[in-house]
Amino acid sequence: xxxxxxxxxxxxxxxxxxxxxxxxxxxREVVRGLVAAYPALEAQLLAPxxxxxxxxxxxxxxxxxxxxxxxxxxxxxxxxxxxxxxMAGG
Amino acid sequence: xxxxxxxxxxxxSSSTTRPGARxxxxxxxxxxRAEAISLAYVCPACFGPLEVAYDYAVIGQTLTxxxxxxxxxxxxxxxxxxxxxxxxxxxxxxxxxxxxTADRLAPTLGIERLWIKDDTxxxxxxxxxxxxxxxxxxxxxxxxTALACASTGNLAGxxxxxxxxxxxxxxxxxxxxxxxxxxxxxxAYGATVVPIDGxxxxxxxxxxxxxxxxxxxxxxxxxxxxxxxxxxxxAYEIAESLGWRSxxxxxxxxxxxxxxxxxxxxxxxxxxxxxIEARPIRFVGGQAAGCAPVATAFERGTDVIExxxxxxxIVRSLAIGNPADGRYAVELAVASGGSIEAIDDLVTAAAIxxxxxxxxxxxxxxxxxTLAxxxxxxxxxxxxDGDEVVALLTGNGLKTPDARTLGxxxxxxxxxEPGLAPVLRPNLSAFERWLGGDVA
Numbered sequence: 095x096x097x098x099x100x101x102x103x104x105x106x107x108x109x110x111x112x113x114x115x116x117x118x119x120x121x122r123e124v125v126r127g128l129v130a131a132y133p134a135l136e137a138q139l140l141a142p143x144x145x146x147x148x149x150x151x152x153x154x155x156x157x158x159x160x161x162x163x164x165x166x167x168x169x170x171x172x173x174x175x176x177x178x179x180x181m182a183g184g
Numbered sequence: 185x186x187x188x189x190x191x192x193x194x195x196x197s198s199s200t201t202r203p204g205a206r207x208x209x210x211x212x213x214x215x216x217r218a219e220a221i222s223l224a225y226v227c228p229a230c231f232g233p234l235e236v237a238y239d240y241a242v243i244g245q246t247l248t249x250x251x252x253x254x255x256x257x258x259x260x261x262x263x264x265x266x267x268x269x270x271x272x273x274x275x276x277x278x279x280x281x282x283x284x285t286a287d288r289l290a291p292t293l294g295i296e297r298l299w300i301k302d303d304t305x306x307x308x309x310x311x312x313x314x315x316x317x318x319x320x321x322x323x324x325x326x327x328x329t330a331l332a333c334a335s336t337g338n339l340a341g342x343x344x345x346x347x348x349x350x351x352x353x354x355x356x357x358x359x360x361x362x363x364x365x366x367x368x369x370x371x372a373y374g375a376t377v378v379p380i381d382g383x384x385x386x387x388x389x390x391x392x393x394x395x396x397x398x399x400x401x402x403x404x405x406x407x408x409x410x411x412x413x414x415x416x417x418x419a420y421e422i423a424e425s426l427g428w429r430s431x432x433x434x435x436x437x438x439x440x441x442x443x444x445x446x447x448x449x450x451x452x453x454x455x456x457x458x459x460i461e462a463r464p465i466r467f468v469g470g471q472a473a474g475c476a477p478v479a480t481a482f483e484r485g486t487d488v489i490e491x492x493x494x495x496x497x498i499v500r501s502l503a504i505g506n507p508a509d510g511r512y513a514v515e516l517a518v519a520s521g522g523s524i525e526a527i528d529d530l531v532t533a534a535a536i537x538x539x540x541x542x543x544x545x546x547x548x549x550x551x552x553x554t555l556a557x558x559x560x561x562x563x564x565x566x567x568x569d570g571d572e573v574v575a576l577l578t579g580n581g582l583k584t585p586d587a588r589t590l591g592x593x594x595x596x597x598x599x600x601e602p603g604l605a606p607v608l609r610p611n612l613s614a615f616e617r618w619l620g621g622d623v624a
Contacts, residue, residue: 106228153389178393
């Protein structure tokens with residue numbers, strides 16, 4: 095199981111939960127597991143092709159998964175995945 | 185003053201849109217969904233960025249050239265086009281910086297007509313004062329308990345200064361290896377400075393979570409829809425300084441891309457209001473070659489931004505590896521017939537020396553990038569014969585003192601050369617020996 099931290103914008107879909115435990119061996123599997131558990135997240139998180147929406151950034155243990163293996167990045171027991179909006183800073 | 189011009193009622197809206205109001209609400213840039221004005225900055229439907237929406241018919245009822253010219257200097261002379269209910273009663277004197285001819289520098293860049301928008305002269309010595317002034321005013325209207333930011337440096341000083349003026353505590357998060365002059369600047373205004381062991385993008389990621397958990401007003405996160413609007417005032421001032429018209433080319437630095445795209449928006453708004461004639465403007469952006477995700481996407485012909493994990497450049501103010509508005513910056517450059525140029529640090533340092541030596545203006549590293557981007561865009565053909573070019577120098581060189589000397593020889597000045605002469609004994613013969621060429 096890995097921990098997924100949920101930003102406030104998405105907490106309505108998770109019943110207010112700030113973080114949830116989700117199974118999965120890769121970032122892709124964890125995200126799909128999250129959407130399976132909370133279907134209302136699908137429109138916000140996933141693009142039509144099943145990849146992450148371009149406005150969502152995913153960080154595994156504080157590293158942007160695009161600097162790793164993107165959605166194919168392996169996820170281990172106890173890892174933390176953070177989903178954040180991609181439009182801050184500057 | 186500007187207090188008579190605003191038509192909206194104070195306070196935040198509880199409904200999604202406000203018919204008849206100057207500020208009608210917020211709108212998702214991606215899907216167009218309408219939202220009420222609040223500290224929300226992300227579309228709840230698609231995660232896209234929220235922006236402020238205006239009713240230009242309402243704005244046009246009061247915002248005329250004559251009305252503007254009768255108002256006090258500063259960004260609030262364009263208050264109808266800024267996303268606050270009323271101009272703040274306590275704020276710094278931001279904006280109305282000069283647009284200067286640069287006739288000595290222009291030929292060295294290969295062009296004929298160059299204007300410099302000298303934004304090194306704002307209260308905390310960078311253009312960030314514009315954006316922060318708007319964000320801080322909104323923060324006060326929202327009643328936040330603290331002003332905060334994730335900064336590459338210029339924003340640190342701007343946020344700290346604005347918070348001091350507004351009477352709010354400031355929390356400034358920075359990469360731990362930021363230039364000392366910028367850290368000291370923020371500290372001087374009484375900010376709590378929090379160095380983070382990581383890149384700017386690490387700082388930004390952390391601050392996204394901190395903003396959510398603390399409720400502080402992060403100017404470039406949960407106040408970003410308002411903050412970004414402040415940069416439009418650069419366009420308003422350029423147009424007004426030119427006698428209410430636009431130039432052929434605008435050249436600006438690109439970090440997140442927020443300022444670059446909002447300057448374009450500013451000119452569009454003036455045209456929509458009939459304050460200037462609508463005519464094409466080419467937008468040229470400059471990035472440091474050591475952190476150039478937007479320039480790289482432009483060269484590759486895509487709007488998909490590949491983030492830079494470890495920026496490697498002296499241009500810390502532009503060292504954002506994962507630029508929030510990068511996609512929109514590429515779209516603007518392409519659609520306008522402009523370009524995004526990547527500039528090596530040695531070229532940036534030389535450009536800083538040139539503009540200081542030839543025009544008496546001393547910009548920080550982003551300004552060097554911008555001027556080098558003028559020359560690069562001229563070589564590329566983006567800038568054409570006879571074009572009138574405006575270059576935005578967005579920060580003061582005192583913030584990045586080490587950059588000036590990069591690649592500049594031994595630094596010992598001979599007579600007639602720019603640079604630091606050796607320490608001389610206090611007598612005329614010592615001076616005359618040096619003047620005669622004895623530098624030992």
